[in-house]
Amino acid sequence: MIMPEPIATPDSNTPAGMLEADLVRKARKGDLAAYDELVKRYQQRIYATIYHMTANHEDANDLAQDSFIKAYQALKSFKGGSSFYTWLYRIAVNKTINFLKQRKNRHHFSLNDLDFQTENNPDLVALISDKTPLREVGLTELQKKLNEALLKLSEPHRMVVVLHDVQGQSHEEIAEIMDCNIGTVRSRLFYARQQLQGYLTEYAKPA
Amino acid sequence: MNQNEQNFEDLKRLLKFKRHEAPPPGYFNNFSGQVISRIRAGEAGGSQTFIERLQRDAPWLANFLQVFETRPGLVGGLATSLCLLLVLAVVFADRPDTASKNLLSVSEPSAAAGSPVASMGEPALLPASDSSGIVASTNPVTSLQPTATLFGQAAASPLFQPAGFMPAGSR
Numbered sequence: 001m002i003m004p005e006p007i008a009t010p011d012s013n014t015p016a017g018m019l020e021a022d023l024v025r026k027a028r029k030g031d032l033a034a035y036d037e038l039v040k041r042y043q044q045r046i047y048a049t050i051y052h053m054t055a056n057h058e059d060a061n062d063l064a065q066d067s068f069i070k071a072y073q074a075l076k077s078f079k080g081g082s083s084f085y086t087w088l089y090r091i092a093v094n095k096t097i098n099f100l101k102q103r104k105n106r107h108h109f110s111l112n113d114l115d116f117q118t119e120n121n122p123d124l125v126a127l128i129s130d131k132t133p134l135r136e137v138g139l140t141e142l143q144k145k146l147n148e149a150l151l152k153l154s155e156p157h158r159m160v161v162v163l164h165d166v167q168g169q170s171h172e173e174i175a176e177i178m179d180c181n182i183g184t185v186r187s188r189l190f191y192a193r194q195q196l197q198g199y200l201t202e203y204a205k206p207a
Numbered sequence: 208m209n210q211n212e213q214n215f216e217d218l219k220r221l222l223k224f225k226r227h228e229a230p231p232p233g234y235f236n237n238f239s240g241q242v243i244s245r246i247r248a249g250e251a252g253g254s255q256t257f258i259e260r261l262q263r264d265a266p267w268l269a270n271f272l273q274v275f276e277t278r279p280g281l282v283g284g285l286a287t288s289l290c291l292l293l294v295l296a297v298v299f300a301d302r303p304d305t306a307s308k309n310l311l312s313v314s315e316p317s318a319a320a321g322s323p324v325a326s327m328g329e330p331a332l333l334p335a336s337d338s339s340g341i342v343a344s345t346n347p348v349t350s351l352q353p354t355a356t357l358f359g360q361a362a363a364s365p366l367f368q369p370a371g372f373m374p375a376g377s378r
Contacts, residue, residue, distance in 0.1 A: 032243050039239035047238070052225055061230075068242045069249070070262075102276060112228040146224060165222040193215045196222075203221055
């Protein structure tokens with residue numbers, strides 16, 4: 001007789017099984033294990049956002065770490081008006097935009113490698129057809145051109161495109177993160193896409 | 208907006224390509240550990256820099272200073288205007304009593320005597336040899352004393368004036 005394997009459920013007493021609000025409460029009291037769990041939950045998204053903004057792995061690493069450290073130091077001022085996630089994002093976004101303003105016009109690429117699923121992505125497969133010149137362009141070159149085009153946008157426009165089209169965040173979330181209204185988000189997104197389409201005419205033709 | 212969304216369909220697909228850019232394998236295994244150890248190091252050493260403390264305690268001031276970081280031209284402009292102010296202050300500090308000397312030299316003794324009101328506002332200068340006045344001196348206390356009475360009469364003593372008062376109609 002085969003006994004069914006017990007299903008592993010997260011223990012609500014361990015940081016991994018805790019709700020975000022409980023983790024934040026504990027972290028505010030100085031519980032670093034709770035904060036470690038919060039970092040683990042959001043590290044990939046925060047890193048990815050910063051990386052797509054800077055197109056530089058080392059800068060993204062430093063800024064992401066600094067954002068988490070700043071958030072920990074400022075936890076006492078977090079009043080819970082928004083979710084911790086949105087608040088953390090706001091810190092990371094401001095830090096990144098400030099950094100980019102200081103680094104103005106000094107772009108140094110340090111691009112991450114493409115993962116092994118890239119060539120199986122249905123969207124990319126659809127894009128790489130006989131009618132487009134993408135077939136002749138290596139994926140690495142496409143990656144470079146895409147990053148170059150993004151870096152030509154202003155920081156707020158780039159941020160909106162990254163958060164919406166790359167990260168998949170909603171207009172409302174972006175408005176909250178960037179502390180502006182939804183209309184501004186929409187208009188920035190429209191303008192940024194128009195600009196990008198101009199820079200990438202050979203790859204992204206209007207319908 | 209739907210039309211716009213359709214116009215950007217290719218671009219949106221292209222942008223999703225960026226999701227495949229991944230950091231080196233195992234990068235996130237150690238990420239939170241690094242963050243926590245940096246927090247611990249900061250707490251143990253209390254080694255916050257001045258800028259970090261400023262950003263925490265007075266973010267408005269830190270933001271103000273960041274404006275200068277991003278626009279070095281502003282720093283130059285501010286420094287130049289401060290230097291100009293300093294130079295102007297030094298130049299004018301070298302001749303502090305120019306204005307008062309001019310005031311004193313304009314008034315004429317005869318005119319001052321004729322008009323009591325004028326003599327109140329602009330005390331007449333008497334020659335240094337005149338025993339009824341005060342000899343021009345660098346002594347700040349005595350030099351500020353009036354050299355004549357209100358109605359142009361010489362005072363008996365340079366430092367004291369008679370307290371008597373005579374109505375204008377009784378002369």
